[in-house]
Amino acid sequence: MPKGLPDPRWHPRHADQRGRALDTARSAVILAGGQGTRLRPLTLGRPKPIVPLLNLPFLHYQLALLRRHGIQDVVLACSYLVEAVQKTLGDGRDLGVKLRYVVEAEPLGTAGGVRNAADLTDGNLVVLNGDVLTDVDLGAMLSSHEARGARASIYLTPVEDPTPYGLVETDASGRILGFLEKPAREQITTNTINAGIYLLDRNLLELIPRGQAVSLEREFFPGLLARQVPFFGFVARAYWRDIGNLEQYRQAHVDLLRGTVNTPLTPTGTRRDDVWFGEGVTLAASARVAGPSVLGSSVTLEAETSVGPFTVIGNGVSVGRGSRLEGAILWDEVRVGQDAVLRECVVGSGAQIRAGAHVGPGAVVAENGVVP
Numbered sequence: 001m002p003k004g005l006p007d008p009r010w011h012p013r014h015a016d017q018r019g020r021a022l023d024t025a026r027s028a029v030i031l032a033g034g035q036g037t038r039l040r041p042l043t044l045g046r047p048k049p050i051v052p053l054l055n056l057p058f059l060h061y062q063l064a065l066l067r068r069h070g071i072q073d074v075v076l077a078c079s080y081l082v083e084a085v086q087k088t089l090g091d092g093r094d095l096g097v098k099l100r101y102v103v104e105a106e107p108l109g110t111a112g113g114v115r116n117a118a119d120l121t122d123g124n125l126v127v128l129n130g131d132v133l134t135d136v137d138l139g140a141m142l143s144s145h146e147a148r149g150a151r152a153s154i155y156l157t158p159v160e161d162p163t164p165y166g167l168v169e170t171d172a173s174g175r176i177l178g179f180l181e182k183p184a185r186e187q188i189t190t191n192t193i194n195a196g197i198y199l200l201d202r203n204l205l206e207l208i209p210r211g212q213a214v215s216l217e218r219e220f221f222p223g224l225l226a227r228q229v230p231f232f233g234f235v236a237r238a239y240w241r242d243i244g245n246l247e248q249y250r251q252a253h254v255d256l257l258r259g260t261v262n263t264p265l266t267p268t269g270t271r272r273d274d275v276w277f278g279e280g281v282t283l284a285a286s287a288r289v290a291g292p293s294v295l296g297s298s299v300t301l302e303a304e305t306s307v308g309p310f311t312v313i314g315n316g317v318s319v320g321r322g323s324r325l326e327g328a329i330l331w332d333e334v335r336v337g338q339d340a341v342l343r344e345c346v347v348g349s350g351a352q353i354r355a356g357a358h359v360g361p362g363a364v365v366a367e368n369g370v371v372p
């Protein structure tokens, strides 16, 4: 840097008393390299970052959140079905962000993935698990991070049942004391869990060995505690859901349809009486649609069909005469025959639900699957 010019990362507002630069996070890394086994069979052909949510690729919601908080430089750490992700999300221009991809030949784990991707970024980092739907106030999290002189912060969210998650224990000041992955009931001492949203001083990433599979939760974070790095939990009341299993994935649709998630995104199309209609929807006069529901473009509903509430239908879907859909999520190009009943289920793209079939609560139909 030329002499006399201030280091752009150095600003008194972001310097603590020990004179350490705490530059405002400008870049984000999204961890998007997992195989999404809990969402199978849906993720066999389509990786979790782009499974549809109200007919939009899932990561649109995270990119919109980052954009809303002024973060436009985003690197996706990918390793599974990468081409599909790139084809769907492109360079992020449509969403007002600059999106770049770093591909792991072999999955490097969550810490290895961050280390690998961070080479492309500047300043301190926001890191997101690529499977959480949230409206957390990242600006408030960053202010808390800076005010406490933290070098690492984790967003902690309270949940009713913490057993499937990673528990994080803190002291009264919010300083992190310990981690417990997927605790047994008798081990539970707190209901705040690691929400998969982090702020990291980039210098800390040097602690992660290169080119090696390393976990944030199991290795890197406990290592920070052992080194007594200032490491804090940020607890806030915000919407938060891990969409990584079928039940949570379906529930995320319900939440968005109810308006419980504060997001700038809306489904594509025009809204009438709590129903979103995409372009070229063909409705028979006797078809009924109850909101909140979403119909994608070129959807056809034949006579006496009944759709909704809480139903999301992808583009190019046709529903045969007399069929009933309630709480159902249908991806693109699904064909539903006559007099079928679909309730609280998820149906992958191109699937065929034959006449008279019943697809019940909790069921999932794989892409191109056939239900006789």
Ligand code: GTP
Binding pocket: 031, 032, 033, 034, 035, 036, 037, 038, 039, 048, 077, 078, 079, 104, 107, 108, 109, 110, 113, 114, 128, 129, 130, 131, 244
């Ligand atoms: P399941 O197999 O269903 O548990 O899902 P998953 O593979 O996504 O794993 P998990 O939910 O534990 O991962 C949390 C986040 O980290 C997700 O957003 C994953 O995409 C991401 N992730 C997991 N492993 C890796 C990895 O090796 N590399 C990268 N870049 N991301 C990963």
